[in-house]
Amino acid sequence: MKCNLCGEKIEVVVLDKINGTYIKKKAVCSNCQRKHKEKLIEQIK
Numbered sequence: 001m002k003c004n005l006c007g008e009k010i011e012v013v014v015l016d017k018i019n020g021t022y023i024k025k026k027a028v029c030s031n032c033q034r035k036h037k038e039k040l041i042e043q044i045k
């Protein structure tokens with residue numbers, strides 16, 4: 001699985017649990033989760 005913002009690989013911890021989060025059903029790594037404001041993340045389509 002890849003981050004939809006930076007393209008970094010996201011580790012899948014268990015089936016539905018990743019080292020990051022899902023925003024609008026897109027995977028976002030924990031780095032981007034910290035780094036990006038919600039505004040930026042809202043741009044994911």
Ligand SMILES: [Zn+2]
Nearest residue numbers: 003006029032
């Ligand atoms: Zn990322």
